Amino acid sequence: MRTQRFLPTVMTMALCGAPLAASDAPPAGGSAARPAPALEQDYPYQPVPFTEVRFDDGFWAPRVEINRTVTIPHAFEQCETSRRFYHFERAAKVLRGEPLEDRSPPGLTFDDTDPYKVLEGAAFGLAVEYDAEMDAYLDKVIELIASAQEPDGYLFTTRTINPEEPHEWAGPERWIYVKRLSHELYNMGHLYEAAVAHYQATGKRSLLDVAVKNAELLCETFGPGKNEDAPGHQIIEMALVRLYRASGERRYLDLAKFFLDTRGPGDGEYSQAHKKVVDQNEAVGHAVRATYMYSGMADVAALTGDTAYIDAMDRIWDNMASKKLYITGGIGATASGEAFGPNYVLPNMTAYAETCAAIGNVYWNHRMFLLHGDGKYIDVMERALYNGLISGVSLDGTRFFYPNPLESRGQHERSPWFGCACCPGNVARFLASVPGYVYAKRGDALYVNLYVGGTGSVELDDTAVQVQQETNYPWDGRVTMTVNPEQAGTFTLCLRIPGWARNQPVPTDLYHYLDTSDAQPTIEVNGEALALEVVDGYVRIARRWEAGDRIELNLPMPVRRVVAHENVAATRNRISLERGPIVYCIEGADSPTGEVRNMIVDPEAPVTTEFRSDLLGGVEVLKFPVSVIGRGDEDRRGVESEVEMTAIPYSVWCNRGPNEMVVWLPTRIEDAVVAARPTIASESRVTASPGTGRPASVVSRLEPRSSQDKENDFYHWWPRKGTSEWMQFEFDDPTDLSAIEVYWLDDTGSGACRVPQSWRLLYRDGDEWKPVADSNGYATEKDMYNRTAFTGVTTRAVRIEVQMQPNWSAGVLQVRFD
Numbered sequence: 001m002r003t004q005r006f007l008p009t010v011m012t013m014a015l016c017g018a019p020l021a022a023s024d025a026p027p028a029g030g031s032a033a034r035p036a037p038a039l040e041q042d043y044p045y046q047p048v049p050f051t052e053v054r055f056d057d058g059f060w061a062p063r064v065e066i067n068r069t070v071t072i073p074h075a076f077e078q079c080e081t082s083r084r085f086y087h088f089e090r091a092a093k094v095l096r097g098e099p100l101e102d103r104s105p106p107g108l109t110f111d112d113t114d115p116y117k118v119l120e121g122a123a124f125g126l127a128v129e130y131d132a133e134m135d136a137y138l139d140k141v142i143e144l145i146a147s148a149q150e151p152d153g154y155l156f157t158t159r160t161i162n163p164e165e166p167h168e169w170a171g172p173e174r175w176i177y178v179k180r181l182s183h184e185l186y187n188m189g190h191l192y193e194a195a196v197a198h199y200q201a202t203g204k205r206s207l208l209d210v211a212v213k214n215a216e217l218l219c220e221t222f223g224p225g226k227n228e229d230a231p232g233h234q235i236i237e238m239a240l241v242r243l244y245r246a247s248g249e250r251r252y253l254d255l256a257k258f259f260l261d262t263r264g265p266g267d268g269e270y271s272q273a274h275k276k277v278v279d280q281n282e283a284v285g286h287a288v289r290a291t292y293m294y295s296g297m298a299d300v301a302a303l304t305g306d307t308a309y310i311d312a313m314d315r316i317w318d319n320m321a322s323k324k325l326y327i328t329g330g331i332g333a334t335a336s337g338e339a340f341g342p343n344y345v346l347p348n349m350t351a352y353a354e355t356c357a358a359i360g361n362v363y364w365n366h367r368m369f370l371l372h373g374d375g376k377y378i379d380v381m382e383r384a385l386y387n388g389l390i391s392g393v394s395l396d397g398t399r400f401f402y403p404n405p406l407e408s409r410g411q412h413e414r415s416p417w418f419g420c421a422c423c424p425g426n427v428a429r430f431l432a433s434v435p436g437y438v439y440a441k442r443g444d445a446l447y448v449n450l451y452v453g454g455t456g457s458v459e460l461d462d463t464a465v466q467v468q469q470e471t472n473y474p475w476d477g478r479v480t481m482t483v484n485p486e487q488a489g490t491f492t493l494c495l496r497i498p499g500w501a502r503n504q505p506v507p508t509d510l511y512h513y514l515d516t517s518d519a520q521p522t523i524e525v526n527g528e529a530l531a532l533e534v535v536d537g538y539v540r541i542a543r544r545w546e547a548g549d550r551i552e553l554n555l556p557m558p559v560r561r562v563v564a565h566e567n568v569a570a571t572r573n574r575i576s577l578e579r580g581p582i583v584y585c586i587e588g589a590d591s592p593t594g595e596v597r598n599m600i601v602d603p604e605a606p607v608t609t610e611f612r613s614d615l616l617g618g619v620e621v622l623k624f625p626v627s628v629i630g631r632g633d634e635d636r637r638g639v640e641s642e643v644e645m646t647a648i649p650y651s652v653w654c655n656r657g658p659n660e661m662v663v664w665l666p667t668r669i670e671d672a673v674v675a676a677r678p679t680i681a682s683e684s685r686v687t688a689s690p691g692t693g694r695p696a697s698v699v700s701r702l703e704p705r706s707s708q709d710k711e712n713d714f715y716h717w718w719p720r721k722g723t724s725e726w727m728q729f730e731f732d733d734p735t736d737l738s739a740i741e742v743y744w745l746d747d748t749g750s751g752a753c754r755v756p757q758s759w760r761l762l763y764r765d766g767d768e769w770k771p772v773a774d775s776n777g778y779a780t781e782k783d784m785y786n787r788t789a790f791t792g793v794t795t796r797a798v799r800i801e802v803q804m805q806p807n808w809s810a811g812v813l814q815v816r817f818d
Helices: 060-081 084-095 113-126 132-147 157-161 184-202 206-221 236-247 250-261 287-304 307-323 355-372 375-392 422-431 695-699
Strands: 053-055 407-409 439-442 445-448 454-459 464-471 478-485 489-496 511-513 522-525 538-545 549-554 559-564 574-579 582-587 608-612 619-631 637-649 660-662 685-688 724-745 758-765 768-771 785-803 811-817
Touching: 053 060, 060 084, 060 113, 060 422, 084 113, 084 132, 084 157, 113 132, 113 184, 113 422, 132 184, 132 206, 184 206, 184 236, 206 236, 206 250, 236 250, 236 287, 250 287, 287 307, 287 355, 307 355, 307 375, 355 375, 355 422, 375 422, 375 582, 439 454, 445 464, 478 489, 489 549, 522 538, 574 619, 582 619, 685 695, 695 724, 695 811, 724 758, 785 811
Parallel strands: 445 489
Antiparallel strands: 053 454, 407 660, 439 445, 454 464, 464 478, 478 549, 489 538, 511 559, 522 549, 559 574, 574 582, 582 637, 582 660, 608 619, 619 637, 685 724, 724 785, 724 811, 758 768, 758 785
């Protein structure tokens, strides 16, 4: 399919991935449109539909607009150029009995989800403002998707294209690898999400009928006494609930619960199948899978009253928030399995903190609020929303981060797309949804969860209320709200007082402020000050409200110095800086030398603030003195200079090109990253057999802390395993050598590299390579330099030959000579 370039004129504001409010009925105007069916029970706190909230602020409104006009068109274009639509075209040809020359499987079994996610985001816009061009375009995309569906409802292009030889992850038959990597049910989940969004937006059943036909197949295939496998990648649970909300078909809710109840035990932590879901206590495994599952559990619990689900989620949430949450709101510490790490293991440079996981964290925390009505969940949601989520997309809307590290030596850069492109599509559908997270309601209580300039319209039990917010949040904590009830009456307005405004950065002891701020939030109603009594994160104002009543909320925003729990090794003797909900970092683009990892900060140093309208779309920056650390006499560390440094919001880093970046600022000289003086090794030219990284990184003169230290550059040969490899060092002039020291990489527990089985050193004598003589052995110990002394040689080149262990790869952190 040839997609057209377009800039749709719809306002894309929707509640993707969030529980559908009871009033989110499909609009009138299509013959199939009808109200959402009444449900027997639901979340006690209901989100206000995205269609009832409009932004006009300087922070979120531009981001939503860029998502609408740039990101969604960009993502559709990438779906074309990366051949996502091509898979549907080929599957349709097979079903029509047409010859097909190219039967190669898609690159990944879940490639089908990329068009689904972008379509969902685009459909949200039609729910707010109709656009004929967009409507027609989506009709063509849906026609293509429908043409690839098999007669019984099955829709999985990799198998339809070539049933005899599908992608290896798909398995030889339908559903065989559902518990593993087939992603059949994951694909279908995203299909349902897009189908319901499109139906709500247009009243058309074109994609919804595809989804329902597929869901009927699942109901026939899975369940007690049928196929009882759990999905390997969760989302079908959330999606079936969403389909149930739209259709009222109870079997979809029952199947969602079945998929949760049939999971585990004994199938591994990676997909949260190590225990029954109700017996789990810790956030483990693949972080995106986990948050999608927890969100699905919340949905099912709300609709069925299953308190065992809620109890399990409470335990898991406590573990995540107290031991596994990054200061940026990111989750999933390790690239190995894209997973949660052990308790308190939160590395900075190698932080994975996937963009999709941040989105999942928002989904989960929002649902936890809807269950419990406690502002602590919105505190975590807001932290992710303003920091570790929107860092996943560039300011121009066309480049994306997959991981979101908290430190960089310049190796990180956003990409226009990925082979595994889950994050761009997720960003496209999520950013359209932000207005749906601002307000909630319960009975005659209206909850204001986020502070964003704009207007919200809310239907309470006894009256309709319009709330207008005027604010420059998150740069300024002053918020003016005008309350306009349809009729004067008594109801309760619940204003969230963020944890950061109450000297609590997160609702656990994982992080705390070094100092206590004396500046307290204040509230006035029509000029009259109110006592500030905060319960579960909210000030509740119960009174008779009349049109034009004004609330003045002031949330002071002093700069705060944050320290982490002492068990978080990566952040010991370091501080981070935040102001309001914004986490800050320092970046090489603001350093005279381009370096920032060699800087330390005095925790007591004064910090000033300034709004820079000319920088990164307009941001509040912090300014403070830092000490630049260098090497002095005898290679000793010392303060080289004092400079003023500017810190920027973490969310906008790397919009000026790849460069160094630090969130957690060291406070001790010994923790600054400073290269040693030039050595014989660092002056050499390094080459190696093909691998990953820069060979020259092994002579960077940056000392490893352990064999697991990936904070600085290194070189490894993964994915090759058990092979013989080499690394060579050439010198400009004949050089005297009598010893070598090698620091081996060994990432046991997080990767596939181990110390080698054996190695040796050769030197070049003319055109011949010879082993060095009288060596004292070739050690392969971890967490240390392995020194080998030998009879001195004079040479222009030496070579390390490495034999890997069977079934393992290997790598080198640093090499030294003398």
